[in-house]
Amino acid sequence: MNFCSDNVAGASPEIVQALSDANRGPTMPYGDDPLTERAIGRLRELFETDAEVLFLATGSSANALALAVMTPPYGSVYCHPESHVNVDECGAPEFFSGGAKLVPVLGANGKLTPDALEMAITGAGVVHHTQPATVSVTQVTEAGTLYTLDELRAIADICKRHGLKLHMDGARFANAVDALDCSPADVSHRLGVDALTFGATKNGALCAEAVLFFDRELAREAGYRRKRAGHLFSKMRFLSAQFYAYLEDDLWRWNARHANAMAKRLAEGLLEIEGVLFEYPVEANELFPRLPLPLIEGLLKEGFLFYRWEPEGTLVRMVTAFDTDPAHIEAFLDTARRIAG
Numbered sequence: 001m002n003f004c005s006d007n008v009a010g011a012s013p014e015i016v017q018a019l020s021d022a023n024r025g026p027t028m029p030y031g032d033d034p035l036t037e038r039a040i041g042r043l044r045e046l047f048e049t050d051a052e053v054l055f056l057a058t059g060s061s062a063n064a065l066a067l068a069v070m071t072p073p074y075g076s077v078y079c080h081p082e083s084h085v086n087v088d089e090c091g092a093p094e095f096f097s098g099g100a101k102l103v104p105v106l107g108a109n110g111k112l113t114p115d116a117l118e119m120a121i122t123g124a125g126v127v128h129h130t131q132p133a134t135v136s137v138t139q140v141t142e143a144g145t146l147y148t149l150d151e152l153r154a155i156a157d158i159c160k161r162h163g164l165k166l167h168m169d170g171a172r173f174a175n176a177v178d179a180l181d182c183s184p185a186d187v188s189h190r191l192g193v194d195a196l197t198f199g200a201t202k203n204g205a206l207c208a209e210a211v212l213f214f215d216r217e218l219a220r221e222a223g224y225r226r227k228r229a230g231h232l233f234s235k236m237r238f239l240s241a242q243f244y245a246y247l248e249d250d251l252w253r254w255n256a257r258h259a260n261a262m263a264k265r266l267a268e269g270l271l272e273i274e275g276v277l278f279e280y281p282v283e284a285n286e287l288f289p290r291l292p293l294p295l296i297e298g299l300l301k302e303g304f305l306f307y308r309w310e311p312e313g314t315l316v317r318m319v320t321a322f323d324t325d326p327a328h329i330e331a332f333l334d335t336a337r338r339i340a341g
């Protein structure tokens, strides 16, 4: 039973079926096909706006491409120190942008704060300094928490005041939308987000991410940058098919709802065990409990998989997915209770 991440899961049967359906007959390459057009149409309906859309196969390429389009090589990208773009993309945002500087902005629970952001934005017009260009926030955050709409609005206001672009890394955007019980538009362009990386891979696709440019002017060079980076897929229909199925009958939402519900059940069960504390509030499908060391070791010995988030420490990370079996949650909790005595 594997709770390491939501990408340990396979793909939704609906999406696998859509790939098989898309496999019939010839169709034009590089996105010049009817299925790609329909998938983009569906995304525009879902987000209630005429965004430019690019499909990619990894979240890192999607983030790096979006940031490269928004940020000049001499620009600053403000992001949380623990953000995926800062620590988990091997320098791809810097590489794709031709050298933009990522500037960490602190805040508790994985969220950069408006005050810290305001303080970090310096150097505009000074030839020696990188120039303030872009803010990148992650929703759901790397701590499994959510920015509230008010928090995002405050960040967007700062962006507007300083003339900065706002990027959102939505690798788990569906989980956020479901947990916040709002519309995708409400958490993105209506708040002032200029570009969104909308992930599907972790929530039921095989490998499909979309970048939505709500600021269409930004999208002008994105196509060239995607090709130059080697990320323009010739058989694009297979990425588009995944997105088409992901949006059909709100599969994205049901998948996210299940993952979030499983996390809630797991968190409630863990809290009943003596000595368990949560490092961050559980607000979507990621959990960061601190467990007594004998409990960690006992659970690992019983074959349960999860990440230890500190080399020798008590912090672990557990993630639930669209296909998490409720019986696995109960088995984990039963075993944890037994070991805890």
Ligand SMILES: *Cc1c(COP(=O)(O)O)cnc(C)c1O
Pocket (backbone or CB within 6 Å): 057, 058, 059, 060, 061, 063, 084, 085, 138, 141, 142, 169, 171, 172, 201, 202
């Ligand atoms: C998983 C993830 C991504 C995308 O990662 P890839 O491995 O490149 O697909 C981006 N941002 C966050 C916050 C993630 O968790």
